[in-house]
Amino acid sequence: xxxxxxxNSVSVxxxxxxxxxxxxSGIFYDSRQVIKNSIFVAVKGYKTDGHKYILDAINxxxxxxxxxxxxxxxxxxxIHRKVAKILVKDSRFGLAQISSAFYGYPSKKLKxxxxxGTNGKTTTSHFIKTILETAGRKTGLIGTIxxxxxxxxxxxxLTTPESNDLNELLFNMYKENCSYAVMEVxxxxxxxxxxxxxxFNAGVLTNITSDHLDFHENxxxxxxxxxxxxxxxxxxxxxxxxxxxxxxxxxxxxxNARFYFYGRVSNADFIIKDIRYDFTGTKFILQYNNIDYxxxxxFIGEFNAYNAVAAFSVCALQGIKxxxxxxxxxxxxxxxxxxxVIGNGNEKVIIDYSHTADSLEKALRAIHDIVKKDIPVYTxxxxxxxxDISKRAV
Numbered sequence: 001x002x003x004x005x006x007x008n009s010v011s012v013x014x015x016x017x018x019x020x021x022x023x024x025s026g027i028f029y030d031s032r033q034v035i036k037n038s039i040f041v042a043v044k045g046y047k048t049d050g051h052k053y054i055l056d057a058i059n060x061x062x063x064x065x066x067x068x069x070x071x072x073x074x075x076x077x078x079i080h081r082k083v084a085k086i087l088v089k090d091s092r093f094g095l096a097q098i099s100s101a102f103y104g105y106p107s108k109k110l111k112x113x114x115x116x117g118t119n120g121k122t123t124t125s126h127f128i129k130t131i132l133e134t135a136g137r138k139t140g141l142i143g144t145i146x147x148x149x150x151x152x153x154x155x156x157x158l159t160t161p162e163s164n165d166l167n168e169l170l171f172n173m174y175k176e177n178c179s180y181a182v183m184e185v186x187x188x189x190x191x192x193x194x195x196x197x198x199x200f201n202a203g204v205l206t207n208i209t210s211d212h213l214d215f216h217e218n219x220x221x222x223x224x225x226x227x228x229x230x231x232x233x234x235x236x237x238x239x240x241x242x243x244x245x246x247x248x249x250x251x252x253x254x255x256n257a258r259f260y261f262y263g264r265v266s267n268a269d270f271i272i273k274d275i276r277y278d279f280t281g282t283k284f285i286l287q288y289n290n291i292d293y294x295x296x297x298x299f300i301g302e303f304n305a306y307n308a309v310a311a312f313s314v315c316a317l318q319g320i321k322x323x324x325x326x327x328x329x330x331x332x333x334x335x336x337x338x339x340x341v342i343g344n345g346n347e348k349v350i351i352d353y354s355h356t357a358d359s360l361e362k363a364l365r366a367i368h369d370i371v372k373k374d375i376p377v378y379t380x381x382x383x384x385x386x387x388d389i390s391k392r393a394v
Contacts, residue, residue, distance in 0.1 A: 001102060003064055006039070007086060009101035010066070010094050016085040017078035020063050027102050027164050028057070029095060036061035041095040041164075042072065050091070058083055066094045096163035096196035106170035107199040110140075110178060113314055114185040114195070116229050117206030117242075119359040120307045121159070121184040123299060123338055124206055127311030128182045131328030135320045140173035142166070142183035145335065149173050160189030163196065170198075187225035195232070202314050203229045203257070204240040206307065208247045209358035223247055233257035240313045242306065243268040260317065262309045270313045275305045278370050279341055279348065286312060293322060297329050300339050301366035303359075339363060346375055354381065 004019055026038040031053035034040050040057035042050035042065060051072035054065050058077075064084040068091045078085040088094040100107070113128060115121045122144050129148070132139040141148040144159045149172060160183065161169065173181050185203075189195055208226060230239050230251045239255065241248040243263030252259050262270035271287040281298040284305045297308050308329050315325050334340065340351040350367060354360035360381060367377055 003039070003084065006098050006101055007064075007084070010086065010088060010097045012086055012088060014070075014085075014087040016075050016087075018082040019084045020082065022063060024064075024102065027095070027099055028062075029162065029164060031057040031060065034060035034062050038062050039064045039066065039098065041065075041091055041098070042067040042069070043091045043095060044068070066091060066098065068094075090193065092163070092193040093196050096167075096193050099164040099167040100197035103167040103171035105197075105199075106167060106174045107181070107197070109174045110170060110181045111201040111318070112170070112181045112183065112198060113202045113204065114183055114198075114200045114229055115204045115206065115310075116185040116187070116190070116226050117204075118209045118356055119362075120206035120303060120310070121186075122335060123304060124204065124307045124310050125182045125184055126335055127308055127329055127332050128314060129180075130332040131311060131315045131320060131325050132180050132182070132318075134328035134331065135315075135324045137180055138176075138178045139180040139182060140169070140178045142169060142181065144184055145337075149176050149178060152176075158189075159184050159186040160194050163194045166194060166198070185229050187222055190228040191225045195229070198232070200229070200233055200237055202238050202240065202317070203233050204310055204314055205230075205242055205245070205248060205251060206310060207242050207245050207358075209356055223250060227251050227253075230255045230257065238317055240310060240317070242310070244306075260313060262306070262313045270309055270316075272305055272309050275302050277301055277305075277366065282308075284308075288312075288316065288322070291322075293326060295326055295329055297332065298334055299332070300341070300370075301362065303362045303366070304339070339366070 001024060003022055003024055006024060022037050024039055025035055028034045028038055029041045029043050031040060034057045040062040042054055051067060051069045054073050058081050064086060066086045066088055068088055070087055115124050125141055125143050129139045129141045138150050146156045147154040147169060170181055233239060233255055235256045238258045241259060241261050243261035243265045260269040262268055264272050273285040275284040277300050282300055282305050283296045286293045286295050286309055312325050337351055337353045342349045352363045354363050
């Protein structure tokens with residue numbers, strides 16, 4: 001695609017310099033990766049500022065620079081080097097807009113299901129992927145542990161990749177004949193504009209408890225960050241909310257989507273009943289359209305029953321048959337580090353990525369519910385360095 005076409009996809013304040021009639025070879029936010037005839041987007045980060053490396057990007061072959069700091073480099077440099085200077089209000093949003101256009105708006109060619117929440121995103125996304133593939137629909141997955149295109153695993157470094165990497169992943173999923181993409185959507189990614197321009201078919205909320213306050217500063221900001229996903233849904237999209245989470249209804253405000261609820265409450269669209277679990281897995285009843293469906297999974301605990309029902313809900317609304325959904329939930333493989341049980345007999349080790357007070361409490365309650373007072377439980381936990389130190393008091 002030519003540069004002029006891509007510029008038209010971005011909310012531009014001003015263009016200075018030469019807009020070359022060249023097909024663009026790539027879009028980069030790291031000047032070290034820039035190649036000939038590419039675009040460099042100068043993003044102001046938390047550790048460094050991409051505007052410092054504009055000249056490096058030009059020397060490496062960039063023919064256009066998207067930036068938000070108008071005084072980062074004199075206009076004469078762009079004019080002399082025959083490079084287009086594209087001034088925007090927010091470079092991160094510019095990166096998302098131009099990346100989406102460069103890869104041909106891949107999210108519009110897939111059914112993209114976004115999952116957000118404090119806990120349960122990874123497990124819910126794996127449930128959904130397995131259900132869709134049980135139904136014969138090739139599915140990509142973008143998440144914390146790894147990314148997948150069908151059965152091909154791709155290394156993951158962020159829960160939700162930068163917008164350029166995200167659109168490239170979605171493009172490759174479409175190219176390899178995926179019909180669905182299931183993605184974890186972090187609060188960071190929503191605030192930082194990584195999902196701008198992504199066309200979501202559905203948005204799913206697992207739960208909301210306090211997290212990432214080192215970044216969001218307070219719970220209200222964190223909640224507003226989660227709301228961005230549901231605000232982006234169109235009239236043809238739908239939202240799936242946890243009816244038992246007191247903050248769920250806030251996410252509906254000003255959204256154009258249709259909403260459905262899951263939970264224990266009797267007025268939910270998908271009602272969870274009679275949850276039972278041990279170290280082999282969890283069984284429960286799901287009531288949907290006045291029919292009770294017995295469901296079993298190897299995932300352990302009440303919280304995983306909720307994750308399974310969130311997945312059931314979104315797939316049922318996609319038109320997947322209930323028996324296929326139930327088989328998909330049953331056949332979803334356990335995920336390393338998600339209430340992972342190691343050992344036999346009475347001596348067991350449970351490894352769980354409990355990164356919030358709420359998730360740690362739920363994991364410990366699940367263990368105590370299983371062992372009662374018959375076996376002592378020893379807990380070892382830690383906090384990641386220099387992140388959200390407010391958790392440490394808990």
